[in-house]
Amino acid sequence: MEILDLSLLKLELREFARARAWEKFHNPKNLSMALTCESAELLEIFQWLNEQDSYLDKLSPAQKEHAAQELADILIYATRMADILEINLVTAIKDKIKLNAQKYPPTTGVNYD
Amino acid sequence: MEILDLSLLKLELREFARARAWEKFHNPKNLSMALTCESAELLEIFQWLNEQDSYLDKLSPAQKEHAAQELADILIYATRMADILEINLVTAIKDKIKLNAQKYPPTTGVNYD
Amino acid sequence: MEILDLSLLKLELREFARARAWEKFHNPKNLSMALTCESAELLEIFQWLNEQDSYLDKLSPAQKEHAAQELADILIYATRMADILEINLVTAIKDKIKLNAQKYPPTTGVNYD
Amino acid sequence: MEILDLSLLKLELREFARARAWEKFHNPKNLSMALTCESAELLEIFQWLNEQDSYLDKLSPAQKEHAAQELADILIYATRMADILEINLVTAIKDKIKLNAQKYPPTTGVNYD
Numbered sequence: 001m002e003i004l005d006l007s008l009l010k011l012e013l014r015e016f017a018r019a020r021a022w023e024k025f026h027n028p029k030n031l032s033m034a035l036t037c038e039s040a041e042l043l044e045i046f047q048w049l050n051e052q053d054s055y056l057d058k059l060s061p062a063q064k065e066h067a068a069q070e071l072a073d074i075l076i077y078a079t080r081m082a083d084i085l086e087i088n089l090v091t092a093i094k095d096k097i098k099l100n101a102q103k104y105p106p107t108t109g110v111n112y113d
Numbered sequence: 114m115e116i117l118d119l120s121l122l123k124l125e126l127r128e129f130a131r132a133r134a135w136e137k138f139h140n141p142k143n144l145s146m147a148l149t150c151e152s153a154e155l156l157e158i159f160q161w162l163n164e165q166d167s168y169l170d171k172l173s174p175a176q177k178e179h180a181a182q183e184l185a186d187i188l189i190y191a192t193r194m195a196d197i198l199e200i201n202l203v204t205a206i207k208d209k210i211k212l213n214a215q216k217y218p219p220t221t222g223v224n225y226d
Numbered sequence: 227m228e229i230l231d232l233s234l235l236k237l238e239l240r241e242f243a244r245a246r247a248w249e250k251f252h253n254p255k256n257l258s259m260a261l262t263c264e265s266a267e268l269l270e271i272f273q274w275l276n277e278q279d280s281y282l283d284k285l286s287p288a289q290k291e292h293a294a295q296e297l298a299d300i301l302i303y304a305t306r307m308a309d310i311l312e313i314n315l316v317t318a319i320k321d322k323i324k325l326n327a328q329k330y331p332p333t334t335g336v337n338y339d
Numbered sequence: 340m341e342i343l344d345l346s347l348l349k350l351e352l353r354e355f356a357r358a359r360a361w362e363k364f365h366n367p368k369n370l371s372m373a374l375t376c377e378s379a380e381l382l383e384i385f386q387w388l389n390e391q392d393s394y395l396d397k398l399s400p401a402q403k404e405h406a407a408q409e410l411a412d413i414l415i416y417a418t419r420m421a422d423i424l425e426i427n428l429v430t431a432i433k434d435k436i437k438l439n440a441q442k443y444p445p446t447t448g449v450n451y452d
Contacts (some may be wrong), residue, residue, distance in 0.1 A: 002119040002203050009206070010115075016210070019219035025387050028180070029159040029167035032152075033386040035187070036262060039145075039152040040379030046142040047372040048364050051276055054142035056198050067141070068200045072209035074148070074191050075202060078184050085169050087181045089188060090115050093122070096185035097129070106132035138274050146273040149375060153266030160259040161251050164389055228349075228429050232341040235432070242436070245445035254406070255385040255393035258378075261413070265371075265378040272368040280368035282424050293367070294426045297417050298435035300374070301428060304410050304417075311395050313407045315414060316341050319348070322411035323355070332358035 006090065010083040013076065028085055035077040042070035117188075119203065123196040126189060141198055148190040155183035232316065236309040239302060254311055261303040268296035345429065349422040352415065367424055374416040381409035 017023050045067055046054045056064065082089045130136050158180055159167050169177065195202045243249050271292055272280045282290065308315045356362050384406055385393050395403065421428045 002123075002201055004117040004119050004203050004206070006115040006117050012210070016214070020217055027164040027167050028169075028172075029162060029164050030386055032156045032159045032167075033259065033382055036149070036152045036156045037379050037383045037386060039149045039187075040376050040382075043145045043149045043372055043379075044376045046145045047369055047376060049142055051140040051142050054140050054145075056141075059141075059198075064198060064200070067194075067198055068205040069209055069212070071191050071195055071200060071202060072205040074152075074187065075206055076209065078187050078191075081180075082184055085172075085177060085180055087177070087184060088115055089184060090117050092181040092185040093117070093188055096182055096189065097125070099182075101129070104133055143273055146269055146372065150266050150270045150273060153263050153269075156259055156266075157263045160256055160263060228345040228427055230343040230345055230429050230432070232343055236341075238436070242440070246443055253390040253393050254395075254398075255388060255390050258382045258385045258393075262375070262378045262382045265375045265413075269371045269375045272371045275368060277366040277368050280366050280371075282367075285367075285424075290424060290426070293420075293424055294431040295435055295438075297421055297426060297428060298431040300378075300413065300417050301432055302435060304413050307406075308410055311398075311403060311406055313403070313410060314341055315410060316343050318407040318411040319343070319414055322408055322415065323351070325408075326415075327355070330359055 006079060006082075009076075009079050013080045014083060017080070026080060026084060028081060031077055031081040031084070035074060035081065038070055038073040038077060042067060042074065045070070119192060119195075122189075122192050126193045127196060130193070139193060139197060141194060144190055144194040144197070148187060148194065151183055151186040151190060155180060155187065158183070232305060232308075235302075235305050239306045240309060243306070252306060252310060254307060257303055257307040257310065261300060261307065264296055264299040264303060268293060268300065271296070345418060345421075348415075348418050352419045353422060356419070365419060365423060367420060370416055370420040370423070374413060374420065377409055377412040377416060381406060381413065384409070 017026055045063060049058075052058070059067070079089065081087075082092075130139055158176060162171075165171070172180070192202065194200075195205075243252055271289060275284075278284070285293070305315065307313075308318075356365055384402060388397075391397070398406070418428065420426075421431075
């Protein structure tokens with residue numbers, strides 16, 4: 001069971017920022033930049049690997065650990081941003097999956113061109 | 114209370130991909146690209162706003178809704194990727210916060226230069 | 227012969243911004259965001275294609291045209307930013323290639339891990 | 340005068356890749372990832388600075404040098420990608436500026452919302 005208490009994480013990150021006087025840096029604009037930077041660090045792990053070599057069984061333990069850390073950073077910044085923008089992420093995810101299901105009905109193939 | 118059941122979300126996204134025959138596209142390399150694309154769409158919302166105008170009270174309801182959708186997409190792809198790389202995100206977040214706390218002790222200011 | 231007159235392009239983009247009263251938006255921070263957004267739009271073209279299908283002979287004319295437009299946007303924002311930061315790009319490229327040559331000597335293979 | 344000979348740069352980068360046996364890595368998909376990674380490194384320089392502090396007179400010489408190096412990397416990867424996709428960047432830039440001028444006529448203000 002992998003349960004993420006986002007209410008608690010929001011409070012924890014709020015306190016983390018407060019204790020370091022980082023609140024003034026944590027506006028949505030800056031956080032969107034930080035999130036993209038972390039996302040690009042994840043991208044960097046895979047940039048020269050071909051698709052088949054990007055799977056778990058081909059990654060070194062260090063690469064897997066690195067990917068886990070970047071994913072964690074992404075979730076941390078996303079949660080911090082959601083807190084500041086007063087967004088409920090559980091609701092947002094539920095809504096977005098519904099939208100995606102309408103946009104890409106299961107019976108049709110998707111055309112990526 | 115905002116509780117995200119990541120075990121369930123992983124299963125849901127797995128089934129979503131299966132029903133559309135998208136599994137072959139969902140290798141870690143491609144997912145890291147998709148995650149970065151979504152992150153840049155969030156960035157795009159804020160690119161010409163100054164920091165003060167990026168806060169909730171200055172955003173239109175459409176901008177807030179747009180940000181919520183992009184954050185949801187980011188969490189969806191991050192969760193999908195964690196499923197494929199067999200990463201427990203709750204553990205990864207906990208570990209990363211500990212690392213960050215060591216790297217940036219609360220009593221010292223941070224130097225961003 | 228493909229010769230890019232960067233002095234002229236800088237002047238042209240300066241005038242383009244002036245005529246639209248965009249100068250106040252074109253600070254280095256915002257331009258770095260715009261550059262990343264354009265770069266991610268290029269990324270988006272290739273996100274679900276495998277490497278072999280990302281080559282020219284597999285792309286549709288529309289995909290090639292799309293890639294050309296995104297590359298143009300990237301060069302436009304990079305040149306605009308260089309103008310504002312008073313960076314000579316010809317010198318910067320020459321210096322960077324020298325650095326890269328030292329970092330990755332031709333006789334050794336590169337280790338991407 | 341700042342003149343960039345893109346024909347020559349394309350040849351130089353082609354030879355640089357050949358001498359390191361990097362040609363197999365330089366497909367358009369991978370290069371779009373590398374370009375985005377470099378772009379995010381530029382973004383990282385500015386992520387916690389406010390707009391006013393992102394201008395040249397507030398940056399340290401090291402920060403300016405860092406920005407110049409990232410801009411150079413972006414141009415290098417963009418040129419390498421244009422070579423592989425047989426795109427003439429001078430033409431692409433000219434065409435894109437025309438498109439932008441039609442999209443945003445000089446007399447009207449732009450609405451970023």
